[in-house]
Amino acid sequence: MGKKILLEHINVPGIETFDGYRKQGGYTAVEKALKTMTPEEVVEEVKKSGVRGRGGAGFPMGMKWSFLAKPEGVPRYLVCNADESEPGTFKDHYLMKHIPHLLIEGMIVSSFALGANKSFIYVRGELMYVIHILERAIEEAKAKGFLGKNILGSGYDLELIVQPGGGAYICGEETALLESLEGKRGNPRNKPPFPAVKGLYQSPTVVNNVESIATTPWIINNGGDAYAAVGIGRSTGTKLISASGHIKKPGVYEIELGVPVEEFIYSDEWCGGIRDGHYLKAVVAGGSSVPILPANLILKLANGEPRLMTYESLSDGGFQTGTMLGSGGFIVFDETACIVRNTWNFSRFYHHESCGQCSPCREGTGWMEKVLHRIEHGHGHMHDIDLLVDVARKIEGNTICPLGDAAAWPVASAIRHFREEFEWHVTHPQEATQPGAVYKGEMALV
Amino acid sequence: MTTETQNTVQFTPERLAKAKEIIARYPEGKQKSALLPLLHVAQEQWGWLSPEVMDYVARMLDIQPIEVYEVATFYTMFHLDPVGKHVIEYCRTGPCCLMGGEEVYAYLKQKLGINAGETTADGLFTLKEVECLAACGMGPVFQIREKYYTHLTNERVDEIISDLSK
Numbered sequence: 001m002g003k004k005i006l007l008e009h010i011n012v013p014g015i016e017t018f019d020g021y022r023k024q025g026g027y028t029a030v031e032k033a034l035k036t037m038t039p040e041e042v043v044e045e046v047k048k049s050g051v052r053g054r055g056g057a058g059f060p061m062g063m064k065w066s067f068l069a070k071p072e073g074v075p076r077y078l079v080c081n082a083d084e085s086e087p088g089t090f091k092d093h094y095l096m097k098h099i100p101h102l103l104i105e106g107m108i109v110s111s112f113a114l115g116a117n118k119s120f121i122y123v124r125g126e127l128m129y130v131i132h133i134l135e136r137a138i139e140e141a142k143a144k145g146f147l148g149k150n151i152l153g154s155g156y157d158l159e160l161i162v163q164p165g166g167g168a169y170i171c172g173e174e175t176a177l178l179e180s181l182e183g184k185r186g187n188p189r190n191k192p193p194f195p196a197v198k199g200l201y202q203s204p205t206v207v208n209n210v211e212s213i214a215t216t217p218w219i220i221n222n223g224g225d226a227y228a229a230v231g232i233g234r235s236t237g238t239k240l241i242s243a244s245g246h247i248k249k250p251g252v253y254e255i256e257l258g259v260p261v262e263e264f265i266y267s268d269e270w271c272g273g274i275r276d277g278h279y280l281k282a283v284v285a286g287g288s289s290v291p292i293l294p295a296n297l298i299l300k301l302a303n304g305e306p307r308l309m310t311y312e313s314l315s316d317g318g319f320q321t322g323t324m325l326g327s328g329g330f331i332v333f334d335e336t337a338c339i340v341r342n343t344w345n346f347s348r349f350y351h352h353e354s355c356g357q358c359s360p361c362r363e364g365t366g367w368m369e370k371v372l373h374r375i376e377h378g379h380g381h382m383h384d385i386d387l388l389v390d391v392a393r394k395i396e397g398n399t400i401c402p403l404g405d406a407a408a409w410p411v412a413s414a415i416r417h418f419r420e421e422f423e424w425h426v427t428h429p430q431e432a433t434q435p436g437a438v439y440k441g442e443m444a445l446v
Numbered sequence: 447m448t449t450e451t452q453n454t455v456q457f458t459p460e461r462l463a464k465a466k467e468i469i470a471r472y473p474e475g476k477q478k479s480a481l482l483p484l485l486h487v488a489q490e491q492w493g494w495l496s497p498e499v500m501d502y503v504a505r506m507l508d509i510q511p512i513e514v515y516e517v518a519t520f521y522t523m524f525h526l527d528p529v530g531k532h533v534i535e536y537c538r539t540g541p542c543c544l545m546g547g548e549e550v551y552a553y554l555k556q557k558l559g560i561n562a563g564e565t566t567a568d569g570l571f572t573l574k575e576v577e578c579l580a581a582c583g584m585g586p587v588f589q590i591r592e593k594y595y596t597h598l599t600n601e602r603v604d605e606i607i608s609d610l611s612k
Binding site for chain 1 (some may be wrong): 539
């Protein structure tokens with residue numbers, strides 16, 4: 001399962017330059033699309049590919065494109081979401097840094113398909129050095145006639161703008177991102193209207209993740225059907241996985257969707273297994289927001305079959321025994337990791353990053369952080385555990401944007417699968433607050 | 447604000463040219479989109495965003511000062527108080543902590559003799575805690591301006607602080 005669609009040439013020296021990228025077949029998709037295809041035909045290929053949003057939501061990209069309203073005389077926008085901030089996720093950072101022209105080429109093809117003449121790449125402000133890399137790449141592409149007016153004599157004009165964020169996780173939510181791009185606080189918008197109808201500057205807008213846009217050159221060159229032939233079922237193509245935590249080889253890996261989770265963790269091609277002398281305790285498979293699963297459930301479905309790295313297999317069993325592929329932020333925990341401490345850490349994150357618009361999220365994330373803090377620090381009560389479940393339930397589904405759900409799920413799932421560990425913190429406060437102390441009771445280690 | 451202070455807050459000629467180029471990127475009437483980029487340019491010049499600097503940016507974009515304040519206070523990258531020469535933005539989020547981030551952080555605080563939000567007496571270092579920097583596979587991580595410092599250990603911290611203290 002070594003199929004590479006995005007990272008095939010990542011190690012070629014000079015791939016970050018226009019010439020280096022061009023030598024590996026770069027920008028042929030722009031030539032093909034602009035010279036031989038209509039925008040509708042490009043959309044059709046992307047639809048056929050079945051590629052799903054790689055930022056976390058997994059919504060089919062071609063379908064999202066087909067929702068774009070096209071009123072006469074109103075500009076349309078494509079905005080690339082490069083606000084990568086989900087804990088455990090660093091694939092877009094890697095891709096943009098090493099192979100910036102892949103994103104630029106994808107932006108040209110995608111903008112052409114959508115009829116956008118001014119497109120934006122919104123990059124989290126912390127990645128200012130990556131912004132400079134992208135700006136250099138844009139200058140190069142412009143100098144070679146692949147951006148600007150009348151690209152390759154096709155009559156199609158495109159200007160690409162790289163926009164820095166200012167440090168706010170919430171701007172990864174597409175409507176918050178648009179607010180930010182308009183120079184405002186990143187408060188998510190009520191929907192409808194959806195961005196496809198009223199987005200940037202109240203004009204029809206598509207927002208796509210970096211990795212999603214980067215698939216389009218390959219899809220145009222090889223056809224949507226060829227892309228759909230990679231992967232399994234409705235999980236077509238490849239996915240970048242950001243692997244971190246207690247593994248031998250942390251890093252960004254491109255996998256064909258369908259690789260067994262066990263193989264991904266233990267094969268030398270990818271994570272290389274758990275660090276020496278330790279055992280697998282738990283995994284957060286798709287970025288901090290998705291439910292954490294204990295070792296036995298991440299490796300196998302409830303019915304005992306191997307779990308695969310696909311949208312469907314990871315979510316098999318719902319939240320009782322499953323999780324989500326999410327952004328592909330794959331965080332691995334060995335037996336030295338304290339689930340309570342990690343859950344408190346994640347809760348602090350969501351509390352810090354809540355924009356404050358919706359009461360359930362603004363207040364609830366703070367309550368969860370406080371309650372988890374006291375359990376972790378030896379002042380918890382037994383009823384605090386159910387209190388957390390209750391608060392999480394009351395945030396979930398009751399907010400304008402998915403940050404509320406994202407804050408609730410890690411807490412609810414940690415208690416669902418590791419309740420004994422929370423109870424131990426309450427019943428053994430002295431022991432549990434020693435530096436490096438971890439619950440050592442019965443659990444499934446692999 | 448007096449005319450006098452208005453005149454003292456000015457971008458350098460290079461930054462002024464850069465600011466004008468940024469403002470021209472957006473469609474007619476949408477110049478407010480330049481706000482975040484301009485605040486980054488301003489912070490690069492002055493190190494932090496004083497009310498006078500924010501007012502200057504407001505005038506440049508022809509928007510109300512409050513529109514700048516509300517944005518500058520929302521985004522965590524903008525410093526609203528003077529900072530030291532090097533602002534260390536230390537990642538405190540889960541994946542970095544799994545790699546020993548908390549232990550290295552404790553060492554760094556002890557070494558500098560300051561807590562988060564404080565600046566060393568010599569004005570060299572300000573310490574700030576930040577959330578995930580999208581470098582989880584290289585943790586523990588901190589950032590100083592545009593540079594990422596990865597795979598931190600106590601020894602690495604010693605080296606970095608010593609280099610930056612020269």
